[in-house]
Every structure is written in structure tokens, then in C-alpha cells.
Amino acid sequence: MLFNPASSRTTGATAVRDGGAPPPVEPPPRGVIPPDPVSADSLFGVPRQQTNPSRWSGENWGAFAAALRADGVELREDRATKSAFVTDAGGLSLGAPHGVVIARSAAKVAAVLRAAQRFRVPVTTRGGGLTTEGETVAFGGLALDMTGMSRVKRVDREAMTARVEAGIFWHSLAEVLRRQGLDYISAPLNFTSSVGGTLAVGGIDVNACKWGCSADQCVAMEVVTPTGDVVECSESRNPQLFERVLLGYGQFGVVTEATLRIRPYTPCRMHYLFYDDLRACIGDLQEVVNSDATDYSGILTMKDRANNLLFAFDSDDRERAFFDKVRPRLRGLTETQFALRTAAFYALRPWQLPEALWLYRRKKLLLPEFERPEHLRDGKLLDRTVVFSRAVWRHWGNRTMVIPDLSTNAAKFADAVLEGNRVMRKYFKAYTLYCVAIRLFGKRDRYELSCMPPDAEGWGYGCEFEPMFKAGEFSRDYLQSFKNAIYDVGLRYGGSYYRFGGAMKGYIRRMFGDELVDRHLAMKRAADPAMILNPDVVF
Amino acid sequence: MYRLFAPVPPPATFVACSGCDVCALSCPVWQQTHDLRLTPKGRALALQGGAAATEIVESLAACVMCGSCVPACPEQIDLVSMTLSLRADLAAAGVSPLSPLAASFAPPGEHSSPANVHLKTVLLAEDRLLASPSLLAAATLRLGGPAHVVVAADSGRDVSARMEAGLTVPQARLERFLDGLRGALRVVTTEGFISRFVRKWLPGTPVRTLGEACLALPETRRALRPTDLYVVEARGYNADRERLVAVYDALRHETGCDISLDLQRLAIPTAAKALNTRLGIGPVKSAEQVRWILEGRHPRRIVVENLEDGEAFRRERGVEVVHVATLGA
Ligand SMILES: Cc1cc2nc3c(=O)[nH]c(=O)nc-3n(C[C@H](O)[C@H](O)[C@H](O)COP(=O)(O)OP(=O)(O)OC[C@H]3O[C@@H](n4cnc5c(N)ncnc54)[C@H](O)[C@@H]3O)c2cc1C
Numbered sequence: 053m054l055f056n057p058a059s060s061r062t063t064g065a066t067a068v069r070d071g072g073a074p075p076p077v078e079p080p081p082r083g084v085i086p087p088d089p090v091s092a093d094s095l096f097g098v099p100r101q102q103t104n105p106s107r108w109s110g111e112n113w114g115a116f117a118a119a120l121r122a123d124g125v126e127l128r129e130d131r132a133t134k135s136a137f138v139t140d141a142g143g144l145s146l147g148a149p150h151g152v153v154i155a156r157s158a159a160k161v162a163a164v165l166r167a168a169q170r171f172r173v174p175v176t177t178r179g180g181g182l183t184t185e186g187e188t189v190a191f192g193g194l195a196l197d198m199t200g201m202s203r204v205k206r207v208d209r210e211a212m213t214a215r216v217e218a219g220i221f222w223h224s225l226a227e228v229l230r231r232q233g234l235d236y237i238s239a240p241l242n243f244t245s246s247v248g249g250t251l252a253v254g255g256i257d258v259n260a261c262k263w264g265c266s267a268d269q270c271v272a273m274e275v276v277t278p279t280g281d282v283v284e285c286s287e288s289r290n291p292q293l294f295e296r297v298l299l300g301y302g303q304f305g306v307v308t309e310a311t312l313r314i315r316p317y318t319p320c321r322m323h324y325l326f327y328d329d330l331r332a333c334i335g336d337l338q339e340v341v342n343s344d345a346t347d348y349s350g351i352l353t354m355k356d357r358a359n360n361l362l363f364a365f366d367s368d369d370r371e372r373a374f375f376d377k378v379r380p381r382l383r384g385l386t387e388t389q390f391a392l393r394t395a396a397f398y399a400l401r402p403w404q405l406p407e408a409l410w411l412y413r414r415k416k417l418l419l420p421e422f423e424r425p426e427h428l429r430d431g432k433l434l435d436r437t438v439v440f441s442r443a444v445w446r447h448w449g450n451r452t453m454v455i456p457d458l459s460t461n462a463a464k465f466a467d468a469v470l471e472g473n474r475v476m477r478k479y480f481k482a483y484t485l486y487c488v489a490i491r492l493f494g495k496r497d498r499y500e501l502s503c504m505p506p507d508a509e510g511w512g513y514g515c516e517f518e519p520m521f522k523a524g525e526f527s528r529d530y531l532q533s534f535k536n537a538i539y540d541v542g543l544r545y546g547g548s549y550y551r552f553g554g555a556m557k558g559y560i561r562r563m564f565g566d567e568l569v570d571r572h573l574a575m576k577r578a579a580d581p582a583m584i585l586n587p588d589v590v591f
Numbered sequence: 592m593y594r595l596f597a598p599v600p601p602p603a604t605f606v607a608c609s610g611c612d613v614c615a616l617s618c619p620v621w622q623q624t625h626d627l628r629l630t631p632k633g634r635a636l637a638l639q640g641g642a643a644a645t646e647i648v649e650s651l652a653a654c655v656m657c658g659s660c661v662p663a664c665p666e667q668i669d670l671v672s673m674t675l676s677l678r679a680d681l682a683a684a685g686v687s688p689l690s691p692l693a694a695s696f697a698p699p700g701e702h703s704s705p706a707n708v709h710l711k712t713v714l715l716a717e718d719r720l721l722a723s724p725s726l727l728a729a730a731t732l733r734l735g736g737p738a739h740v741v742v743a744a745d746s747g748r749d750v751s752a753r754m755e756a757g758l759t760v761p762q763a764r765l766e767r768f769l770d771g772l773r774g775a776l777r778v779v780t781t782e783g784f785i786s787r788f789v790r791k792w793l794p795g796t797p798v799r800t801l802g803e804a805c806l807a808l809p810e811t812r813r814a815l816r817p818t819d820l821y822v823v824e825a826r827g828y829n830a831d832r833e834r835l836v837a838v839y840d841a842l843r844h845e846t847g848c849d850i851s852l853d854l855q856r857l858a859i860p861t862a863a864k865a866l867n868t869r870l871g872i873g874p875v876k877s878a879e880q881v882r883w884i885l886e887g888r889h890p891r892r893i894v895v896e897n898l899e900d901g902e903a904f905r906r907e908r909g910v911e912v913v914h915v916a917t918l919g920a
């Protein structure tokens with residue numbers, strides 16, 4: 053058992069046991085396709101198909117729904133509500149829940165999970181729904197919308213922590229903290245990811261080189277286990293549950309509240325260096341990371357022609373020290389130097405002019421986004437996450453997107469990225485690579501079977517391969533074969549992936565090996581006897 | 592292929608919604624309900640799923656038309672127009688909860704003939720301002736004095752209310768309203784919902800908020816203090832956010848006052864003026880908006896651009912509330 057039952061605030065597990073064996077599953081009559089409502093038909097008379105098959109075909113839904121309602125849980129089954137859940141940010145996996153519950157309290161979530169165990173109905177937990185591989189798409193069953201729990205419960209200035217409900221978007225937390233001169237430590241560069249969803253997958257910010265992933269900023273959680281127990285956990289209290297739920301892809305419980313480390317708010321000064329050589333840029337990123345002299349660092353590229361090493365500081369002292377000691381060792385060019393060199397490069401290759409013009413246009417479009425005056429003061433960026441998140445959604449976001457990635461240890465990283473870059477060149481005319489370092493804090497259990505490369509020491513490195521979706525239309529098959537090609541690179545280098553579940557789960561055993569996966573499967577079976585919580589994501 | 596010359600895309604509709612949720616971050620309905628069905632995303636995705644307006648009545652009735660979702664949307668969907676056209680569907684089906692109130696606003700009498708506004712500033716004043724002669728005089732003075740300002744006899748309140756409820760405005764009525772504005776040097780509004788449309792209807796005429804017009808005067812800015820909270824009239828600001836964001840950023844720089852903008856620099860509405868809040872329907876409570884604007888802020892004085900906003904703050908807090916037109920007088 054992952055937790056001490058005495059610490060549970062409900063008797064959920066007992067309730068399941070007392071309920072005895074789950075009711076028998078009624079198979080549909082022969083030749084009858086059971087109800088499996090997906091989204092509304094897109095073409096008149098042509099039913100829309102689920103793109104991932106459901107292993108569950110509606111058994112016991114009616115009894116489950118009745119049990120929820122009897123428990124005072126508001127269940128919605130109307131088309132308008134369900135339409136918002138037919139896909140995730142990826143837009144490629146289509147499915148639909150039979151019903152939706154907006155989470156309002158741990159007690160209600162516990163009631164949902166108890167009934168789900170009893171009636172063996174799958175429950176898919178969803179925060180911001182920013183997965184891209186269908187991990188938060190319910191292929192039938194219940195969609196549990198955690199954004200209904202979005203309050204900041206308290207801010208403790210002494211302990212420098214904030215207790216929040218887990219469905220809260222990071223940006224909403226920032227809105228509250230900033231009024232008090234405070235800020236969260238790290239979160240995805242995407243202001244509509246939720247705290248719970250982020251703790252479940254990791255959460256990588258450009259300051260992960262200093263602070264590690266967002267999950268490492270969590271000091272305690274309230275978790276509803278798959279059998280409906282409400283359990284408080286931390287490194288000292290029910291530590292096994294704590295370690296399994298962090299980076300656990302929602303397999304071992306639903307996070308309903310979290311206590312997060314916070315910090316005093318500081319604006320930061322961003323710096324950019326430019327490279328035409330991707331390997332040199334990665335080398336300098338590692339130089340910067342090893343120096344431990346910056347508070348933020350990462351690489352953003354326009355294809356592999358204009359590679360941007362960005363770094364920033366929370367204090368002027370650190371900035372000065374960096375420019376004294378580390379900057380002289382870096383090979384990056386200033387913007388003007390880079391513009392001259394790039395102009396010379398294309399002048400000698402006039403047949404590549406379209407690419408040059410594209411780069412120029414892209415820069416003209418993107419740069420102002422990062423330098424909007426209302427978010428700058430005295431050269432410092434006031435609202436880094438707003439600026440980055442807006443740019444990400446405006447210029448990379450789309451109704452359809454896949455963002456395959458890989459992570460490795462420091463030694464293999466440059467080779468892996470360069471190989472991945474060759475895949476990008478083959479598949480797309482326009483794309484971006486985004487690379488960061490992620491600090492690791494020893495061998496924590498939570499890093500096992502997660503996006504953290506198992507053989508990394510000190511820092512793991514991750515790269516996202518982001519096609520420019522607004523630059524063209526791509527079929528689902530095309531995108532799937534592109535993802536496979538990137539993941540095959542990952543396999544060759546033996547690291548991990550950030551998005552390894554859902555449509556990509558075929559890579560899990562190949563990457564992590566049967567022994568590790570089976571061990572986790574056994575833990576999952578013990579914690580979730582009916583295997584109802586986020587099925588088909590990892591196992 | 593690289594697109595060397597990007598074609599101008601057609602205006603985005605609900606079809607373009609990626610479900611990113613960014614519109615929810617600043618939406619007062621989201622803030623108060625944490626129910627994504629009631630946000631623009633909820634509506635757009637319901638439509639993508641084939642739902643009709645009549646299936647999302649609750650969501651359509653909830654919107655307070657603050658407009659903060661429009662500049663927020665990365666897909667640049669005109670979400671206010673989307674919601675209004677769905678409200679029009681409800682009205683056509685006879686199930687709009689807002690229609691009865693909107694229809695009760697009578698247009699001004701037929702006999703009132705428009706004043707000569709040629710090369711003058713026309714002030715479209717809210718009812719409360721019209722009812723306060725001293726404040727109206729102060730506002731007129733701020734806009735250049737009686738010789739240069741015409742206070743519109745036809746404020747278009749019925750036009751505005753009908754638009755907000757999704758009811759059609761008879762062409763003749765619209766023309767009569769616009770006749771009172773045509774030829775003006777500029778139109779100044781105290782309530783931003785109508786300004787969004789006046790800007791479209793009279794493309795050559797600058798449309799400004801009373802707040803912006805007052806803040807253009809150095810004496811107004813000098814009267815602002817770092818301990819003030821400046822409450823922007825949200826509908827007007829959000830409707831012209833791309834331009835106004837610089838104006839208010841400069842104001843903050845110059846005076847040090849706090850401003851009722853969020854981290855995305857979108858104006859947080861009190862929602863006091865919305866049809867549905869006035870009717871008491873829908874989930875958004877003005878008092879809750881006031882509480883949120885004041886959370887973590889401790890102003891000594893609140894400066895408002897809109898009298899309904901001022902009223903909402905006065906009701907909730909004992910802090911001194913003044914109108915921007917009275918500053919520096
Ligand atoms: C445009 C874009 C940009 C992105 N940028 C970044 C980035 O910079 N850094 C980064 O780290 N990621 C990034 N991501 C990925 C995404 O932001 C992360 O996966 C994010 O943290 C997910 O948060 P969410 O709330 O959307 O979670 P969801 O997608 O809703 O859920 C993620 C997983 O967690 C589970 N889950 C959700 N809520 C809970 C809960 N309360 N308790 C238990 N399990 C739960 C879900 O079942 C699912 O398996 C990006 C994604 C997109 C689409």
C-alpha cells in the first residue's frame with residue numbers, strides 16, 4: 053500500500069471492500085455495438101470515429117451515473133458540455149466521455165472514484181488538457197475536470213509556500229501572488245497548464261536549470277487515491293504515495309490540493325546570443341548550465357539556421373559576475389554580428405533566398421512579442437511567463453499540434469538533438485527546437501518511469517521538436533510518422549520522453565524495459581484494483 | 592513551401608478555437624464560477640461539437656461583455672461578436688433571458704433633432720453622468736469647454752442595450768443615432784460597450800473614452816498619487832486595448848498609481864454596467880469583482896472613469912471614490 057490508511061480522511065478503500073465484488077459486467081447482446089458516444093458527427097450522416105479504441109464499452113454507465121447523482125455529484129451528459137472534452141491540445145486523438153464531472157471538492161472526487169471502482173467505469177483526469185497525445189481524452193467513461201478546483205487557499209509568507217487547489221492555472225496563481233510581491237518558482241511556459249497536471253508530468257521552465265522541474269517545488273499534496281481515500285502526503289508523510297503521484301501521469305491518484313514553494317517576485321533581464329551552428333549553441337548552453345551562473349537558460353531556434361541561446365538573471369550582481377567570468381568563454385554572436393554573418397551566408401547561396409526571407413519575416417514577427425513595452429521596465433522583463441506564453445500560443449499554437457521530445461544525459465544530448473534535427477529537416481520546412489537543462493536532486497523515486505533521463509547526473513537535458521503548424525496542413529499519419537522518427541532517435545540514445553503516454557505509449561516498454569514497467573504495473577494494480585484511473589495512458 | 596507573401600487570413604470564427612483556455616484567464620465568469628462551459632472556449636467548442644445556441648443558453652446569458660477575452664485570444668477570434676451573434680440566435684428563437692430588459696429601453700423622442708456637431712467633441716454620457724450637472728460640467732470642461740463639446744441628447748442607451756441582448760436595432764433607429772455623431776471631431780464615451788460599434792460604424796471618427804480624454808491633460812495626471820487605485824472602464828479599454836495599453840502604461844510610469852489591470856494588461860471589469868448583472872441574472876456579482884480588484888491592494892483613494900463602477904466600489908468599501916473628471920480641477 054502506498055499510504056498509511058490511518059491518515060486517510062475517508063474510508064474509501066473500505067467502502068469498496070464492503071461493497072463486495074463489483075457488479076457483473078453485462079456484455080452487449082451479440083451483434084449490437086454498445087453506445088460509445090463520440091463528438092457530434094462532423095459530416096451529415098458520417099459518424100465521427102474515435103481515433104483510439106476504447107477498451108471499455110459503456111458497461112454499468114447507467115448504474116454509475118445513478119450512484120453519482122445519489123451521492124450529490126453533478127454529472128453532465130449533454131452534448132455541449134462533452135464537446136469541450138473531445139480532444140486535448142494535440143487535437144489528433146478524438147474521443148468523448150459519456151459524462152463530465154467538474155471537480156469541486158476532494159470529497160466529491162473521492163465519491164466519483166469510489167463509484168468508478170465499484171462499477172468499473174474509467175475516469176480520465178484533466179487539468180488544462182495540454183497533453184498532445186490524447187492522455188487527457190476520455191475514450192468513453194467519465195471526464196473529471198479538475199479546473200473546477202481553482203482557488204488559492206492560503207499564502208504563507210513565513211514558510212514561503214502557497215496552498216492551492218490543484219486545478220488552478222499557474223497564471224491564476226501568479227495573479228494572486230504578484231499582488232503580494234511574490235511569485236511561483238517554476239511552471240511550464242504556458243499559462244493555462246494546471247498545477248495538478250503539471251505535478252503529474254513534471255513541468256519544465258527556463259529556470260529548470262536552477263530549480264529543477266515544477267514537481268520538485270511541491271512540498272505536500274492532498275491526493276484522492278484511485279479507491280477514493282483522501283490522503284495528505286509529503287516527503288515525511290505517506291512518502292511513497294507522494295513520490296508515486298509526482299510525475300506519475302495521474303496513475304496513482306488525483307491531486308486535489310498542493311503546497312508549493314514560492315519566492316519573492318523579481319523581474320529579470322533577458323540576454324540572447326546567436327549561433328548558426330546548433331552544436332556550438334548546445335555546447336554553450338551546457339557551459340552556461342555548468343557554470344551555475346545564470347538563473348534562466350535555454351535554446352530557441354528558427355530551424356537550425358538561427359539558434360538563440362537565451363539566459364537571464366534574477367539579480368544584477370549575478371548578471372555582472374556572469375559577464376565577467378562566463379561570457380568570454382561563449383562563442384555566441386550579438387544580434388548585429390549574426391545578421392551580418394547570415395546575410396553573407398545567403399548572399400553566397402541565392403537559391404536559398406526563400407529560407408532567408410522566411411527567417412527574416414519570422415524574426416520581424418516574433419521579436420516584438422518578446423519586447424512589448426508594457427511588459428518591460430528599464431530593460432527588465434516584468435512578466436516573463438505572460439510574454440512567453442502569449443508568444444507560444446500565438447505563434448506555435450494550433451488546433452492540431454504535436455511536440456515530440458526527447459531527454460538525455462549531458463554527454464549524449466548534442467548528438468541526439470542533431471539527429472532529431474535531421475528528422476525535422478526531412479519533415480518540415482519551418483520549425484523550432486526548444487532545449488533546456490533540468491536540475492536533478494539525486495535519485496528520487498519520482499524520477500523513475502518519468503521524463504527524467506535515468507542515467508543523468510546533476511542535470512538532464514530535454515529538447516522539444518516543434519513544427520510550425522500555422523505554416524502548413526499535415527495529416528495525422530504524417531505527424532505520427534514524424535513523432536515515431538523522433539522517438540526512435542530517443543530510443544537510440546536511451547534517455548526518456550516528456551510525452552511518453554497516450555498515443556506514444558508503445559515506446560514505454562522499449563525505452564524503460566519490461567522489468568521497470570512491470571514493477572510499476574504491479575503498483576498500479578494494487579492501488580487501482582479496477583484499473584479505472586487514466587486507463588490506456590501508461591499501462 | 593515557405594510562404595513569402597502570407598495571404599491575409601479571413602477573420603477567425605469559433606472554428607479556429609484551439610481550446611487553449613487563455614480567454615478564461617481574464618474572464619470574470621470563469622473567475623467566479625470555475626466552469627469552463629461558461630467561457631468563450633466552452634461556447635466555441637460546443638459549437639464545434641455541433642451544439643446550437645439554444646443548448647448553451649446559460650453560457651450565453653452569463654457573459655458580462657467586458658471584452659477582455661478578445662485581445663487575449665491567440666487565434667484572434669472576435670469573441671464578443673461570436674457571443675452577440677449567438678445571443679441573436681437566442682433572441683430569434685424567443686428564449687433570450689436578456690431581451691425583455693433590453694427591449695424596455697425606450698429610444699429618445701422622435702422630435703429631438705440632432706445638434707450641430709461639426710468639428711466638435713460629442714460626449715456620449717451615461718445616465719448617471721447626465722443626472723449629475725456638476726460632474727457633467729466638469730467633464731465638459733475637461734474635453735475643451737462648452738463651446739467645443741456637445742453632450743449628445745441621444746446617448747444610444749437603447750441601441751446599446753439591444754445590441755448587448757442580441758436584439759436587432761432597426762436601421763432607421765441606428766441611422767438617427769449615428770446622425771447625431773456624424774461630422775464630429777471625436778466621440779467620447781463613458782461606457783465602452785457602444786464604443787466598440789461606433790468605431791466600426793463611423794470609421795473615420797476617433798472614438799475615445801472619457802478616461803483617456805481626461806488623462807491627456809497634465810493637470811489630471813498630476814493629481815494622481817502613488818497611493819491611488821485607478822479603475823479603468825473595462826469595456827472601453829478592452830475594446831481598444833492595443834492602443835490604450837501604452838497610454839495606461841505611461842500613466843503608471845508617470846504617476847506611480849496602481850491600475851485595475853491584470854498581468855496580461857487587460858482591464859478587470861466590475862461588471863456593474865452589464866445588462867445581466869443589472870437584471871440579477873447570471874453568475875457574475877459586481878461585489879465579487881470589486882473584491883478581486885482590491886485583493887492585495889490597499890489604496891487610499893479610488894479614481895473611476897465610470898460612475899457605475901464608482902457606485903460599486905462605494906457600496907463595498909468605505910474608501911474615498913472620485914471621478915477622473917474631477918481631478919486637477
Ligand atoms: C503549446 C504548449 C506549450 C507547452 N509548453 C510547455 C513547457 O514550456 N513546459 C512544460 O513542462 N510543458 C509544456 N507543455 C506541456 C504541458 O503544458 C504540460 O504537459 C502541462 O504541465 C500539463 O498541464 P495540464 O494542466 O494541461 O495537464 P493535463 O494535460 O490536463 O494533464 C496532464 C496529465 O496529468 C493528469 N492530471 C491532470 N490533472 C491532474 C490532477 N489534478 N491530479 C492527477 N493527475 C492529473 C492527466 O490525466 C494527464 O495524464 C506545453 C504544451 C503545449 C500544448
Ligand code: SF4
Nearest residue numbers: 608611612614632664
Ligand atoms: S482563447 Fe481563443 S482559441 Fe483559446 S480557448 Fe479561448 S476562444 Fe479558443
Ligand code: SF4
Nearest residue numbers: 618654655657658660
Ligand atoms: S466578454 Fe468578458 S465576460 Fe464575456 S466571455 Fe469575454 S471575458 Fe468573459
